[in-house]
Amino acid sequence: MIRVFTSVAALVLCMVSLTASPQPVDSPYEKLKSYDYQNRTPADAISEMIKQANGDSQKLATIETRLDGILDDPAAAFGGKQEACRLLSIIGTGISVPSLAKMLTDDKLADIARYALERDPAPTAARALRLALATTTGKTQIGVINSLGDRADPAAPGVLKKYIVSPDADVAEAAITALGKIGDVNSIALLKKLPASNVAAGHALLRAAAQLAAAGAAPAALGIYDALANGGRPPVVRAEAMRGLSVLNSPHAAAIALAALRSDDPYLQEVAARVIGTIGTGAAVNPAMEIWPHLQPKTQIVLLTAFADRRDKSAIPMAFTAIDSKDDALRAAGMRSAALIGGPQALAHLIYILSHGNGDDKSVARDALASAPGSDAERLILDAAGKGDADTRSALMRVLADRPTDRAMAVLTDAAGDAEKSVAVQALQALGRVGKPAPFDSVIRVLVSTKSDDIRDAARDAAGAIAPKVENHGASQVFAVMDGATDAAKAALYPLLPEIGDDRALKELVESATAPEGALRRPALNALADGWPDARALPTLLTIAQTDSDKSVKVQALRGYLRILGQDDSMPPNSKVARVIKGIDAAARTEEKRQALSVLRDCRVQAAVDASAKLLDDPELFNDAANTIIYLAGKQRKNDKDQAAVTGVSTNAALDKIIQMSNDDGQKTAAQKVRGQ
Secondary structure, three states: OOOOOHHHHHHHHHHHHHHHOOOOOOOOOHHHOOOOOOHHHHHHHHHHHHHHHHHOOHHHHHHHHHHHHHHHHOOOOHHHHHHHHHHHHOOHHHHHHHHHHOOOOOOOOHHHHHHHHHOOHHHHHHHHHHHHHOOOOOOHHHHHHHHHHHHHOOOHHHHOHHHHHHHOOHHHHHHHHHHHHOOOOOHHHHHHHOOOOOOOOOOHHHHHHHHHHEEEEEEHHHHHHHHHHHOOHHHHHHHHHHHHHHHHHHHHHHHHHHHHHHHOHHHHHHHHHHHHHHHHHHHHHHHHHHHHHHHOHHHHHHHHHHHHHOHHHHHHHHHHHOOOOOOHHHHHHHHHHHHOOOOOHHHHHHHHHHHHHHHHHHHHHHHHHHHOOOHHHHHHHHHHHHHHHHHHHHHHHHHHHHHHOOHHHHHHHHOOOOOOOHHHHHHHHHHHHHHOOOOHHHHHHHHHOOHHHHHHHHHHHHHHHHHHHHHHHHHHHHHHOOOOOOHHHHOOOOOOOHHHHHHHHHHHHHHHHHHOOOOOHHHHHHHHHHHHOHHHHHHHHHHHHHHOOOOOHHHHHHHHHHHHHHOOOOOOOHHHHHHHHHHHOOOHHHHHHHHHHHHOOOOOOOHHHHHHHHHHOOOOOHHHHHHHHHHHHOEEEEOEEEEOOOOOOHHHHHHHHHHHHHHHHHHHHHHEEEEEO
16 A cells, blocks of 8 residues: 655645645546546545555545545535546545544445455554544444554553443444454453453453464463353354363363363364364373263264374274264264275175165165275275175175276276176176276277176166277277177167267168168168268168158157267258258158257358248248248358348248238347348
């Protein structure tokens, strides 16, 4: 901030000079008087003057005096005075204090005056605020009190003394809070005299203690925290004092926290549990463990979790006790804690819960096992996943997916070929979740060799998840097994072919989709219609849509045909429209014709309007066709690019038809608007 103190003589000369030299009507100061929050040019101009003054005391005094003149002008707008105060908050000295002080008694202007006075380092600014306490009331007085606190005015405690016991509760609380902000010896002494039950006084003392600690006066801060933690204060104050003692490593912290842990206040108990967990000394831990069985579950969780997070193995018995609790949350905390500190016995117990427990417990046990640290934990989990019973191995596959080390991936890959169906399915699902490319060969081999539909489906899904991370989407591996694969295996491999997307993949799908009969016709059509990425599949899909005897096959082929047209941004619009028209001709249902209109909507050529206009005669399609025409006939903006309107005689004819036939007033208005543009 720029702050300047000038000599009295210099200021007098400056003010006389300004008085003798009225400001031009076009000066930024005159313009600022009428500021209405619209044009900031005057304020910005004065800000630039302050910057250009570069700390020159005479120049800044001149600016301050002229801003002062705005405050004294009864005709100046509120916005102008507000901006003047903002600027004075940057450069204000004793010059502007008298004018600002006058504003403190005006409820409307007091806040903006305080904004400047709070930031003015001149002693007279603080004095003006103190004096204003006697001439203000209500919210304005509270604001003045807040400003004294924010200034940390060392002379303020003497005048605030009577306000901390004001019958107005809001005034009293503001005065107490201000003393906490000031935080000096006098303020602290006044706060200590207030009743221990006063919550605001407790928070103010906590604030003062924190300021003392930050300033390096730890002993004084500890004295306040000790008094607050022990002296019949409200639980919320005692709790924060305990935290303060712990942060400052007070030798009394453990005893105070243990006493709070024995209290009957749940909040105080929880904070005490957290504090004890951070202290970590025998003087705190051992007594806390004795108290633990008698605590409420919520507090037990806090204490147990704190010990587990510190890897304190002395809490292992607590964790095992918690696992057997009837309280769901405590039981979950016990499992998580046991995984962190319990060692092999705990992990074996968690594995049993995972494979034989109930729903929620199994989920918690799975997460706990996934987070169990250390190589010993990994070795135990891997051994159980490879050698346990089927239920155990199956349940552990997801755990391995959540901790996919090289050894875990090897176990999962082996398990994908397990003779036990549940194990194989879970292993394949886990491999898909991890998505690492290395197991792709093994997954493909399982897919083509298994006789189980469930395993094949799981292998298909896993292969689909892994393939994008394999070179050429796994083309070489897929085609290496394609020729000798059963129809069921080929059907499972077909969803991978659109991702591969080469000519071999297209040829395989086209031959199967157009075969006169066979189990692979529908899987091949599914892959072409739902997944093929480019226009090479269009002729095949259109032929099927036009000629197939199965109505559902025709519909699927046509929808796939229109999908590809809609997503192909490289095809020339007129070519796309010509193909869409063929799709419309092949369509027997309204749904596919609507899909065709959605494709035409992105073709900004006359042919698209004409094709849409032909559908106006279909009552079920009139609104969709009309909206498409209106969209094409109007100027649009898409992807930050302007799109020209499609205009012409036939466009106008289509719009006229819409205006004539539409029953929707909004639609009519939109058509009339683009018709007349």
